[in-house]
Each structure stands twice: as C-alpha cells, then as structure tokens.
Amino acid sequence: MATAVIMPRQGQSVESCIITKWNKQVGDSVAEGDVLFSYETDKASFEEEAKVAGTLLAILAEEGDDVPCLENVCVIGEPGEDVSEFSAAATVDGGETAPAAQEAPAQAEAAPVAAAATGSVQAGGRIKISPRAKGIAENQNLDIKKAVPTGPNGRIIERDILELSKLGAEAMASAATAVCASAGAAVPEAEYEDVALPNIRKVIARSMHASLSEMAQLTHSFSFDATQV
Known part of the structure; x- marks a missing residue:
C-alpha cells in the first residue's frame, strides 16, 4: 500500500x-x-x-x-500504485482544477515541445514556480508565462526555465546567422552561478528589517579630542 x-x-x-x-x-x-x-x-x-x-x-x-x-x-x-490521492489538485485558468501526476522522464522531456506550439498554459492565472526557477528566469530576463510547467501540481521548476532559455538561445543564434552570414554566433556563458540562500539567512534578513522598521531608532553623537590616544 x-x-x-x-x-x-x-x-x-x-x-x-x-x-x-x-x-x-x-x-x-x-x-x-x-x-x-x-x-x-x-x-x-x-x-x-x-x-x-x-x-x-x-x-x-x-x-x-x-x-x-x-x-x-x-x-x-x-x-x-495510484498516487493521485496524495497530491492536491492544481489550480488552472478559470478556477478549474486538474489532478496532478508524476510524469515519466520521457514525457517530461516531450511536454515543453508539445505545449510550446499552443502558447502559455499559465497565462491569465496564478503562476506556480519554484524559488530556484524564478531566480534563473529573473537573471536571464525570461518570461515565465511562456514556460511549460512539468513539476508537481503544475509548478514551473528549474528544468522548465532551462528549456525556455534554450528556445531563446536558438532564436538569437538563428538571427545572428542571418545577419552575419558565415560568422558563427556564440551564446555567452554565465559568469556566475545562482545559489539559493539558506533558510537561516532569510530569517536573519527578516529580523534585521523588522528591527529597523518596527522599533524606534535613536542615535547619539559625541565629539572628543583623541590626539593623545
């Protein structure tokens, strides 16, 4: 069971x-x-x-x-065994619900290609996206509405954003080829790597912000001659 x-x-x-x-x-x-x-x-x-x-x-x-x-x-x-009872229904456009399912790897790879032709499946609704995928999309200036979600409960995950970035790179490469003829267009590699912050860092940030915004601030200034020091 x-x-x-x-x-x-x-x-x-x-x-x-x-x-x-x-x-x-x-x-x-x-x-x-x-x-x-x-x-x-x-x-x-x-x-x-x-x-x-x-x-x-x-x-x-x-x-x-x-x-x-x-x-x-x-x-x-x-x-x-059926696992649908363990996952909550995903919310889609128009307030309807659809059961979530764990796709096989081959289906997950084929999903972005099949759905790309029909446009965004998330347009007009609340987009569910993991923090890591959102960070990559923001850094690469990608439109997450065009991503095809393959994660649990209709969530956009890292591999979906990576697939979206491949489509963008292919478009840029083909445009450069048309303009530059025989000149090859290379896609620049990222000079940095996104690393998710540990949860404790987020808590520290929230606490510091709360300390500054919710508590009265008082600053004392003193002057003295430190020549002999």
Whole structure:
C-alpha cells in the first residue's frame, strides 16, 4: 500500500522547511533507513529517512521549495500504485482544477515541445514556480508565462526555465546567422552561478528589517579630542 512521506515539524514555531537536496529519484528502490531528502529550518539542517521500504513513486516538491510542515513530500509504494490521492489538485485558468501526476522522464522531456506550439498554459492565472526557477528566469530576463510547467501540481521548476532559455538561445543564434552570414554566433556563458540562500539567512534578513522598521531608532553623537590616544 502506497505511503506518503510528510515534511516533519521540527519545533512548535516551525511552519515550513526548505528542501535542499533529493537523495532518491522517482523509480528508485527505497529501504528502511535510506535518506530520502535533506531539508533545513531557520536554525538547523536535517535528513529525512524512509520509514517503509518500496519504490519511490512520486516526488511532490522540488529542491528549493519551501514546504509547509506536515504536507506530503513524496510517496513510497509498489510500482503501478495510484498516487493521485496524495497530491492536491492544481489550480488552472478559470478556477478549474486538474489532478496532478508524476510524469515519466520521457514525457517530461516531450511536454515543453508539445505545449510550446499552443502558447502559455499559465497565462491569465496564478503562476506556480519554484524559488530556484524564478531566480534563473529573473537573471536571464525570461518570461515565465511562456514556460511549460512539468513539476508537481503544475509548478514551473528549474528544468522548465532551462528549456525556455534554450528556445531563446536558438532564436538569437538563428538571427545572428542571418545577419552575419558565415560568422558563427556564440551564446555567452554565465559568469556566475545562482545559489539559493539558506533558510537561516532569510530569517536573519527578516529580523534585521523588522528591527529597523518596527522599533524606534535613536542615535547619539559625541565629539572628543583623541590626539593623545
């Protein structure tokens, strides 16, 4: 029988945790005690071990996602079992709902190509995107509305943005070729790498901002002769 793995609550004040790394992928065999994924709160990092043995049937949150405590993160069971009951319905345009499903790798690769011809599937609605994918899109100035989501619950994830950037690079390369004739147009490589901030850094930033904006500020200035010092 399929079993859901939830995001643990590490303390009464912890509302959500960020997934930092997946150690297992869909289709991998899982034994009791295997580390499924690592995650962090605003104060510490943890590893979640499997409580049951079986096969990892579905991953419901990606690396970098901020997942509420006690929410389903993945599903372990036997191959072929239905996992739709463990994932919430995704909201689409017009307020309708569609069940989320874990696509096979081949289907995930084909989805961006098939959907690109029909335009954005997220236009006009609330776009669900992981923090890492959003950061890449902003740095590369990409329109996330044109991305084709392949993540859980209709979420745009990193691979979707990378596919979108490939389409943009191909367009620029073909335009440069038409203008420059035989001259090759090389796409410049990124000179930096985006690294997600640890959760504790976000908490520090919020606390510092709250200290500055919510508390009265008082500054004293004194002058003295320090010549002899």
